[in-house]
Amino acid sequence: MSAPRTIPSPTVEAGAIAASAQPGIRMTGRQKLVLTLLLGAQFMIAVDFSILNVALPVVGRGLGFSLADLQWIATAFALAAAGFTLLFGRVADIVGRKRMFLGGMAVLGASSLLGGLATSPEVLLCARVLQGLATAAVTPAGLALLTTAFKEGPLRERALGLNGALMSAGFTAGAVLGGLLTDLLSWRWAFFINAPVALLVLVLAPSVITDSRPDERPRLDIPGAVTVTGGLLALVHGLTQAGETGWTTPTTLASLLAGVALLVAFWFVEKRVATPLVPVRILRRRSVIWGNATGLIAFVTETSLVFLLTLYLQEVLGYSPLATGFAFGVLGLGTVIGGTLGGRAVGRCGTRTTIVVGGIVQAAATLTLVALGTSGAWIWLLLAATFIGGIGNMLMIVGFMVTATSGLPDNEQGLATGLATMTQQVGITMGIPVMSAVAAARMTSLGDTGPTGVLSGVTVAILVNSALVLMGSLLAGALLGTRRRAGAPGR
Known part of the structure; x- marks a missing residue:
């Protein structure tokens, strides 16, 4: 992994050494406020990815969606979020990250209100597209503001670790929160809940966040x-x-x-x-290529595992959507712990070791799930494995984020975080159809779509999932390069 010759910033591994040599470095009060504000916004974005999943049948009945069209409630969001992230990340570099962040939060709040008030499928889908576009604007801009507020080294690693933990926890919290709001109030509150959070960010952010952008604005490609x-x-x-x-x-x-x-x-x-839009020299950087490859694998495997275990809990053990959401609360706890440990692990061991260890832990924990059976007693294995696997997955994600955003000047941080966010969102979108196809192929070959067939399909897909994360993390670790002393020249 190398740093550009044109800037004096150290490599990720050099920053790691500096972190271990300077344990007393602390955030200022303003940095803590900036971190809280940006992490709160990113957490809300993560919740939006999953909050409607358990409520889709209820939403469909309320607005008249056919069963076949229900998937578009999720797909409309995913298309806009993944499709426009890279573009908006670069636009943020040109017009200003703070302006893009605030504009995206305003659109997110307004589109959430529109979704909550929707009375037809067309209005709801329009709101979901706008939410996806807002996510594509807020996420890379927010990450770029975060990375430019904390220079390379221990503080940035800590901030990215907390960001990763809250992002992953947000996916789990969204499932639990969606079930609670739908059961206790209405599915509309899955939209309404965003409005006050967006308003709070819009009130506080202008006076707290410092903008950053290049002195010269390049033309948009x-x-x-x-x-x-x-x-x-x-x-x-x-x-x-x-x-x-x-x-x-x-x-x-x-x-x-x-x-x-x-x-x-x-x-x-x-x-x-x-x-x-993306200079080819950046796409050729080892840290960018393999950092993002690691992130893609981490998100493909963990989000698809949640899908597979949802099938197991509901189709084999007979859990309700709300009970399923609560079962994944343990996974959320594991990711929070992994995120808080991730920054420290990078600081002490470097990104390569953090990624490899995280991948091995996640793969081993996932592999134990092939033992799941039809008895309700197997829930304890599921809880333990997802907790440990969540820690490993988050170590990979923190290693990915630090690697993919390091060694670049501040005026390219929007681009780097745009690439990282695009990787995240494509991974989230890609994992479920890939593992769904594996499980469905197994069930088709057995000619059984009952609990036994579902369990067999899930088991085969879990084996593929475990092998993928193990091979991916080891390959990324091998190709990211070796750790170097501080000040050593990049390759």
């Missing part, structure tokens, strides 16, 4: 923006369709092929334009 946004939209659409209709249907294949073609075109566009 329109051809690059069109090809990468179109490619991501097509790719995410194809992945979501694969989970619903299969991998070989014409619409799935057409979307996936179009996505790949547009992303290949994006690469060639970036090699030729004067002011590229």
Whole structure:
């Protein structure tokens, strides 16, 4: 892993050594306030990814969605969030991260109110698209503000660890909160709850957050923006369709092929334009490539594992959606612990070791789940394994975030965090259809969609999940390079 020659900032590993040599470094009061504000916004974004999942049948009955169209409540959000993240991350570098962050929070609050007041499927889907666009603006801008508020080293590692912990905990909290609000009040409160949080951030942020952007504003790379946004939209659409209709249907294949073609075109566009959306030199950096590869694997495996275990809990053990959400509370606790440990692990051991150890822990914990059976007593294995696996997964995610955003100047932090956020959101979208296809193939081969068949399909998919995270983390660890002394030259 290397640092650019043009800036004096140390490598991630050098920062790790500095962290261990300076244990007394503390955040200032203003930094703590900035951190609290930005983490609160990111937590709310993470909750939005999952808060409606357990409420989808209720939403569908309330607004007249057909069963086949329910998936679009989630897909509309995912398409906008994943498709526009990279573009908005770069726009934030140009117009200002603070302005993009505040604008996205305003749209998020307004679209949440619109969703809560929706009286037709069309209005609700419009609100979900706007929520996705707001997420695509807020997440990379917020992360860029976070990384520029904390210079490379122990404080940034600690901040990114807390950010990762709250982001992952937010996915779990969303499932629990969605079940509670739907059962006790109405599904509409899954939208309304965002409004006061967004308003609080909009009131406090202008006087607390310091903006950062380049002195000279480069032109926006329109051809690059069109090809990468179109490619991501097509790719995410194809992945979501694969989970619903299969991998070989014409619409799935057409979307996936179009996505790949547009992303290949994006690469060639970036090699030729004067002011590229993503400079090719950044895409060639080992830390960017393998840092984001690690993040993709971490999000693909953990979010798909939640899906597989949801099938197990509801279809095999007969849990209700609310009980299922509470069962994943243990996973959320594990991710919070992993996030708080992640920054320290990076500081003491470096990113490579943190990623490899986290991946091995997650893979081993996931592998134990192949022993799950049809008795309710197996819930204790599930709780223990998801708790330990959550810690390992979060170590990988913190290592990914530190790696993917280090060694770059502040004026490219929006781009780096945009790439990292895009990786996160594509991983979240990709994991479920991939593992769903594995489980469905097993059930089809058995000709059994009852509890026994579901358990068999889930078991095979868990084996694939465990192997994927183990191979991915070991490969990333091998290719990220070795730890160097502070001040050693980059490669």
